[in-house]
Amino acid sequence: MTYSIKHMTTDTEIDQCFVVMSQLRPHLTRETFLTRARSQMQEGYRLACAMTGDTVVAVAGYRFSQSLSWGKFLYVDDLVTDAARRSQGAGKALLQWLIAEAKRHDCAELHLDSGIQRKDAHRFYEREGMDLLGYHYKIAVE
Numbered sequence: 001m002t003y004s005i006k007h008m009t010t011d012t013e014i015d016q017c018f019v020v021m022s023q024l025r026p027h028l029t030r031e032t033f034l035t036r037a038r039s040q041m042q043e044g045y046r047l048a049c050a051m052t053g054d055t056v057v058a059v060a061g062y063r064f065s066q067s068l069s070w071g072k073f074l075y076v077d078d079l080v081t082d083a084a085r086r087s088q089g090a091g092k093a094l095l096q097w098l099i100a101e102a103k104r105h106d107c108a109e110l111h112l113d114s115g116i117q118r119k120d121a122h123r124f125y126e127r128e129g130m131d132l133l134g135y136h137y138k139i140a141v142e
């Protein structure tokens with residue numbers, strides 16, 4: 001299967017990502033997804049999709065950043081393939097495109113976090129040659 005990769009920037013295009021994105025982020029409604037994606041885009045968040053024709057098969061949300069430890073890097077916030085279309089190469093196509101996008105923007109590395117329960121995704125990342133680096137901690141501050 002071949003996929004075209006497309007940046008999603010207009011309200012209509014962002015909305016087209018909702019059905020797939022909500023499979024990874026089920027707390028979002030169609031409205032809150034649009035509002036939050038738009039707000040994040042003002043701070044550099046981007047959406048890219050693997051498509052067949054007009055159909056969104058996989059979605060990635062990502063941004064560029066830099067840190068003392070990693071230098072300039074591309075960070076993947078969200079990566080998900082439509083449940084009915086998994087294991088058909090869309091995730092690989094989108095991840096390879098993200099790696100090329102990182103190179104195009106002079107990043108030395110691509111990073112992402114993945115929930116400890118997402119064992120299948122970990123298999124995918126390791127198959128794609130990614131290294132497991134460490135733990136991710138959080139504390140509520142409210």
Ligand SMILES: CC(C)(COP(=O)(O)OP(=O)(O)OC[C@H]1O[C@@H](n2cnc3c(N)ncnc32)[C@H](O)[C@@H]1OP(=O)(O)O)[C@@H](O)C(=O)NCCC(=O)NCCS
Pocket residue numbers: 024058078079080081082085086087088089090091092093113114115118120121123124127
């Ligand atoms: C991880 C994910 C993005 C990979 O996308 P994909 O389009 O299935 O990727 P590919 O077809 O290129 O590769 C498939 C491989 O991904 C892995 N995989 C992870 N979750 C899977 C799932 N639910 N169904 C099938 N394969 C899955 C398998 O290792 C699979 O390899 P296999 O087909 O040899 O078993 C996708 O499976 C997914 O959306 N999973 C649920 C959401 C998720 O966990 N996202 C990652 C957040 S950090």
